[in-house]
Amino acid sequence: MEVRSVSFSYNEKLTGRALNSVSFFVDKGERIAILGHNGSGKSTLTKILGGLAEPDEGSCLIEGVDINKMKFRDLRSKIGMVFQDPENQIVAAMVEDDIAFAPENQGLPSEEIQRRVDTALAAADLLHKKDSSVAALSGGEKQRVALAGALAADVECLILDEPTAMLDPKSRLRVEKILRRIHSEGMTILQITHQIEAENFDDFDRVLVLSKGGIIWSGTTSEFWGKAEELGFELPDEFKIKKILDEKKINFPNDFANFSAPSTISYSEQENEYEKKFKIKNLSFGYDEKIFALKNLSAEIFSGQWLSIIGHTGSGKSTLVQHLNALYKIQSGEIFFDGEKLPQKGEEVHRLRQRVGLVFQHPEDQLFSATVREEIAFAPKNAGFKMQELEDAVLYGLECAGLDKNFLERNPLALSGGERRLVAIASVLATKPECVVLDEPLAGLDASYQKKILAMLGQLRDSGKTVITITHDLDTALKYSDRILILRNGETVREGAPFEVLEEIMNFIEPEALPDVLRMSAEIRKINKNFPLLYDFQDFVKCFSQI
Amino acid sequence: MFLSNINLGQYVPTGSVIHKLDPRAKLFSLIFIITAVFPAKDFFQLSFWLAALCAVVFLSKISWKILLRAARPVFFLVAFTFIFNLAAAYFSGDILTASYRAVFTSARLIVLMMFAIMLPLTTAPLELADGLDALLGPFESFGFPAHECSMMIGMALRFIPLLMQETDKIMRAQLSRGARLDQGNLFQRVTAFFPVLIPLFIIIFRRADEIAVAMEARGYEGGKGRTRRKPLAWNFKDTAAVIISGFAAGIFFAL
Numbered sequence: 001m002e003v004r005s006v007s008f009s010y011n012e013k014l015t016g017r018a019l020n021s022v023s024f025f026v027d028k029g030e031r032i033a034i035l036g037h038n039g040s041g042k043s044t045l046t047k048i049l050g051g052l053a054e055p056d057e058g059s060c061l062i063e064g065v066d067i068n069k070m071k072f073r074d075l076r077s078k079i080g081m082v083f084q085d086p087e088n089q090i091v092a093a094m095v096e097d098d099i100a101f102a103p104e105n106q107g108l109p110s111e112e113i114q115r116r117v118d119t120a121l122a123a124a125d126l127l128h129k130k131d132s133s134v135a136a137l138s139g140g141e142k143q144r145v146a147l148a149g150a151l152a153a154d155v156e157c158l159i160l161d162e163p164t165a166m167l168d169p170k171s172r173l174r175v176e177k178i179l180r181r182i183h184s185e186g187m188t189i190l191q192i193t194h195q196i197e198a199e200n201f202d203d204f205d206r207v208l209v210l211s212k213g214g215i216i217w218s219g220t221t222s223e224f225w226g227k228a229e230e231l232g233f234e235l236p237d238e239f240k241i242k243k244i245l246d247e248k249k250i251n252f253p254n255d256f257a258n259f260s261a262p263s264t265i266s267y268s269e270q271e272n273e274y275e276k277k278f279k280i281k282n283l284s285f286g287y288d289e290k291i292f293a294l295k296n297l298s299a300e301i302f303s304g305q306w307l308s309i310i311g312h313t314g315s316g317k318s319t320l321v322q323h324l325n326a327l328y329k330i331q332s333g334e335i336f337f338d339g340e341k342l343p344q345k346g347e348e349v350h351r352l353r354q355r356v357g358l359v360f361q362h363p364e365d366q367l368f369s370a371t372v373r374e375e376i377a378f379a380p381k382n383a384g385f386k387m388q389e390l391e392d393a394v395l396y397g398l399e400c401a402g403l404d405k406n407f408l409e410r411n412p413l414a415l416s417g418g419e420r421r422l423v424a425i426a427s428v429l430a431t432k433p434e435c436v437v438l439d440e441p442l443a444g445l446d447a448s449y450q451k452k453i454l455a456m457l458g459q460l461r462d463s464g465k466t467v468i469t470i471t472h473d474l475d476t477a478l479k480y481s482d483r484i485l486i487l488r489n490g491e492t493v494r495e496g497a498p499f500e501v502l503e504e505i506m507n508f509i510e511p512e513a514l515p516d517v518l519r520m521s522a523e524i525r526k527i528n529k530n531f532p533l534l535y536d537f538q539d540f541v542k543c544f545s546q547i
Numbered sequence: 548m549f550l551s552n553i554n555l556g557q558y559v560p561t562g563s564v565i566h567k568l569d570p571r572a573k574l575f576s577l578i579f580i581i582t583a584v585f586p587a588k589d590f591f592q593l594s595f596w597l598a599a600l601c602a603v604v605f606l607s608k609i610s611w612k613i614l615l616r617a618a619r620p621v622f623f624l625v626a627f628t629f630i631f632n633l634a635a636a637y638f639s640g641d642i643l644t645a646s647y648r649a650v651f652t653s654a655r656l657i658v659l660m661m662f663a664i665m666l667p668l669t670t671a672p673l674e675l676a677d678g679l680d681a682l683l684g685p686f687e688s689f690g691f692p693a694h695e696c697s698m699m700i701g702m703a704l705r706f707i708p709l710l711m712q713e714t715d716k717i718m719r720a721q722l723s724r725g726a727r728l729d730q731g732n733l734f735q736r737v738t739a740f741f742p743v744l745i746p747l748f749i750i751i752f753r754r755a756d757e758i759a760v761a762m763e764a765r766g767y768e769g770g771k772g773r774t775r776r777k778p779l780a781w782n783f784k785d786t787a788a789v790i791i792s793g794f795a796a797g798i799f800f801a802l
Contacts, residue, residue, distance in 0.1 A: 050764055089758070091702065092673045093558045104776060106766055106774075150765065325723055365749070366742075368746050378724055382724065431725070
């Protein structure tokens, strides 16, 4: 496959070119990562590579033939695509029917279609879900259906647009494993992504870095490591550590066998006694008589602290936080807020929602106003703010979210995804809630916006607010929050400071999905019982200096 | 969830005889049944169709609970007709006969809609689309976009549950921001829903766009030249189903 100086613009005068003279080639059977931040032109390139958009200039060739001049059916049996959101790729209600969609479009005879479906099911580890309805599958399984759906067209090349971005760590590993196998069987794979994952990076043959519509760097994965930071990508901890270990000629983990951790690393219990913001006692909640989302859950949430709630999909995280502002009514059990029973109805619920701000997952999808000002004013207006008070609230929200005043008159829908997320968060903060709850606040954002939001949450906590986040990202949870609450099947496993819960985390997360530092310190611990479990990069590096 | 209990005719796979019938056979039978239920004049005649409904539900292995849940939106319609009929009765003077008529009309409507709801409950969306496509196919020569219409209905049925989830999530988010969705007069209530409707429409358009791209990427270019993994096959049981429903409707008219 070859891409020859491809350029593309949606509206050249208004926004400039989305892609500017992009050229590269791909050998048969290669697996290539195309890296780029939000707005680098990745999605546009995906569409052009997949033959779904025609470039303004240049061309895209497969085995010497221009894909835009190829017959539609021929093209579609050469290139398969998988996109980010599995829901938007699945057309049928039953697994087999969906996978059959592509071969059906190719006009194949029924027996051949069935054969293709069976092969694709096997390739995506889905044989056991053959007769399932799509609605009964998890997010990871749905994405595997989408992958099988692309494979069923018997393609030679797969183009993947952030295929694991919306999945939890466990499903992500599963999809990666399948991709590895498909690649080893000869499939050419182009994977577009905005971040580097330690777990799959060695699988790629080459890396292309896309920035502002142009390829600014290309090379092998090992060459990329040296350059990553220069190119604006954060290296995973594991690679940073390995680099230091190599420099110091330390053999991991064997050199740590007789090593006792330096006393400088000591985690102490909290000195200050924090007041309890929420006290949850024996909370149970069922969607119907049989399925319980929460089972006798008890927990305490401290005032002025940042709590991260972690747990697998379906462990009850979202259900729990929606109890905190009375979106879910308590079925059994009790919740105390500042020592008083949580109101369940009437005007008091509205006052509660002003004091406990809840930001949902992908809150940028919930914007509806014509200007950012109106959007941010929505919540305070509902809370009864007027005139100057309202204006102050809007400015307060804006400031908390780190946006400047010239955003006020802009249309929220015309902003970038990251900016929209900030506006949505500002709209919740505007009522000056004492407690802010955020469901996966970092999901789908690139590194720079993730940093912005983490810094903002730190500031909110420092200003005395109680911050609660739900996250799949253990690394961030451990590094940034003060307390961690682990949920499993609707029950509390453990609540404590990050250093107190490491053992429990080890117990319920598969090793590959653990944060790098924790996984590596656990490896050392296997051969040296005196070595502590660590999660902080700096602490871990301190250990090296003593060897 | 606020809306999770509403099931707008999502497919419920149980692998029953009814599920395995050809979608065309089910469509034909439904047409027969509906034309026959409409002219039912009294509860005696209606009880005949209620028994038939029970038989179909039994054969489909779908629980009454699911069926009644799926029919929930219909009950609003029924309640509306009931009140309307009752109001008419009040003004007509003869309250007794008229209220009897109100009850009867509502009951007939319920039976009718239950039959109709059984179709999407027992037929997968794309299969239903294939069936409609086949039945409407002859009209294509008059320029009627039969395939496109059927595909649209199929896709709409596929995405209803997803859009319900989205609506639910947006409602919760706006309630969290202090929206008062259930207070005030009618006008206030309608305008209070804009913060839910606008994001919902944006999401629908975005999804539609992404789905269209994904379908194109999988080689969809309309109905021409498309084959099926399981082509519609008309078996003896399909003929039997159509004959039985046709016969039942026939007897009914003869009475």
